[in-house]
Each structure stands twice: as structure tokens, then as C-alpha cells.
Amino acid sequence: MIADLNNLTIRRRGYARPTFLPKGRQVDPQHRAQVQQLLGTDELRRDLLIEYLHLIQDRFGCLHSDHLVALASLMSLPMAEVYETATFYAHFDIITEDEKSPPPxxxxxxxxxxxxxxxxxxxxxxxxxxxxxxxxxxxxxxxxxxxxxxxxxxxxxxxxxxxxxxxxxxxxSKDLHPVIPRYESYEDYRAQGGYQLLEQCYRGDRCADELV
Incomplete structure (x- = not known):
């Protein structure tokens, strides 16, 4: 079940102050530690969510629901946002606690x-x-x-x-890794005169209308 991880206020009888508990699934300390160890201790960036999901998938062979909950907690994101992102891409394998992990x-x-x-x-x-x-x-x-x-x-x-x-x-042959073709780097392209016209436009040496 997808649930928001925002705080839920619960008032207990006999107490003046409310107790704050997270809604939905509770974060499992073991899975949280696994994700934190994998991603490091630096501040996690929201714009790198997909990259984090790839790292978890590559490390564990799938995306366990407990790992998704842990990631949402570490990033202070709603579980729904993490889940929707993970399920949008066909190559992510979402596994619940009742399911077996896929073959290697x-x-x-x-x-x-x-x-x-x-x-x-x-x-x-x-x-x-x-x-x-x-x-x-x-x-x-x-x-x-x-x-x-x-x-x-x-x-x-x-x-x-x-x-x-x-x-x-x-x-x-366990040939499971991507084959990256040779490509021209940004530095090599610049060294061969790349983006010179763009630089001339920025400097005001050329008018953009001249190039249209």
C-alpha cells in the first residue's frame, strides 16, 4: 500500500503533548542501514532519485519495498513519489515482502x-x-x-x-554489462573548434539572426 511518510499526530490520554509517528510503513533499521551504506553519508539530492534507484537495483538485483521505504525516509520524500518513479520505468523490479527476488x-x-x-x-x-x-x-x-x-x-x-x-x-559468458561505444568528449570537441559560433554570439561578435 502506498502511503505518505508525513508525520501523523496522535494524542494519548493523560499526555498534554502529541506524539508524532510516521504514517504508513515503518522504516526497517536494517534496510535503512543498507541503503545508507550504499549511497553514502552525503546529503541525498532529489534530482538524483532515479540514479539512487539504479544503484539499489544493481546492488540487490531488484527494488525491495523495504528499501524503497528506507530511501524515501533518507530523502525525506513521500513514499508515493519514490514508488511512482520506480514503477514508471520498465527495468526496475519492485518486490514486496511476499515475493521472491528475481533470478540473477x-x-x-x-x-x-x-x-x-x-x-x-x-x-x-x-x-x-x-x-x-x-x-x-x-x-x-x-x-x-x-x-x-x-x-x-x-x-x-x-x-x-x-x-x-x-x-x-x-x-x-556472463556478458551482462553495457558496451559503451567510442564517442567524442566535450573537451575534444572544444579543442577542434566546437562551439566557436556560440561563443561569438555570446561575445556579441555575431548576431544570432545572421545564423538563421
Whole structure:
């Protein structure tokens, strides 16, 4: 149940002062300590909520409801805000106290229109027959790689033009991490003359209307 963590005032008979207790789920000290140890002792920033959720998911393999309550408490945010953010993204796995944690390896098969046209449904069926206690297979929304359909993601590793063999190979070799392509850094771009026109506009050397 989603509940706000704002304070609830309770008056007890015989006491003049009210006692303040948090509404909804109580924070478990053990889970709070785990989250605090993972995220550090620096002040937690609201704009980094998604990054914190990623760190918790990567560390524990899912987002336990107790960890979400602890995170909300540490960030002084309503539980509803943390829960809504976590459930908005398909790659976060929300686990309640009554549910088992997912297997250590998750294979996500893109079910976008393009991937469906290139055999994602058949791939999903073939992979489902190979799932076990160590691997689960789930559908996932568009991964933005339509030119390489069908696409699957093994852990965080995208497998382009995926088939059963390439996915099983990634699983067997524990190739679960993203492949970051080479890219031009901001410093390299500036060193090669990048943003010179923008700087000229800021200095007043060029008029923005000249560039339109």
C-alpha cells in the first residue's frame, strides 16, 4: 500500500503533548542501514532519485519495498513519489515482502512493432523454453535500436539482431554489462573548434539572426 511518510499526530490520554509517528510503513533499521551504506553519508539530492534507484537495483538485483521505504525516509520524500518513479520505468523490479527476488540474470526481449516484425515473438517463445532458476525472460518496451531488430538485453548488455544462440552465448559468458561505444568528449570537441559560433554570439561578435 502506498502511503505518505508525513508525520501523523496522535494524542494519548493523560499526555498534554502529541506524539508524532510516521504514517504508513515503518522504516526497517536494517534496510535503512543498507541503503545508507550504499549511497553514502552525503546529503541525498532529489534530482538524483532515479540514479539512487539504479544503484539499489544493481546492488540487490531488484527494488525491495523495504528499501524503497528506507530511501524515501533518507530523502525525506513521500513514499508515493519514490514508488511512482520506480514503477514508471520498465527495468526496475519492485518486490514486496511476499515475493521472491528475481533470478540473477534477466533477458528482456523488445516487443516494439519493429522487433515484432523481425521475429521478437518467436524469439520470446524459444527463450521461454530455456528459462530456469538462474535466468528469466520478460518482455520490454522499445529499446530504441529499431535498425538492429530484433533486440534483446541480457542484464545491461544489448544484443543486436538477437537470436537464441547469441543470447545464450552472452548468458554463458556472463556478458551482462553495457558496451559503451567510442564517442567524442566535450573537451575534444572544444579543442577542434566546437562551439566557436556560440561563443561569438555570446561575445556579441555575431548576431544570432545572421545564423538563421
Amino acid at each position: 540474470i534477466t533477458v528482456r526481449v523488445c516487443d516494439s512493432l519493429t522487433c515484432e516484425m523481425f521475429g521478437a515473438q518467436e524469439l520470446m517463445s524459444q527463450l521461454s523454453n530455456k528459462s530456469n532458476s538462474e535466468v528469466r525472460v520478460v518482455r520490454a518496451p522499445c529499446m530504441g535500436r529499431c535498425d538492429k531488430a530484433p533486440v534483446a538485453e541480457v542484464g545491461h548488455n544489448h544484443v543486436d539482431h538477437a537470436d537464441v544462440n547469441s543470447i545464450c552465448k552472452a548468458i554463458d
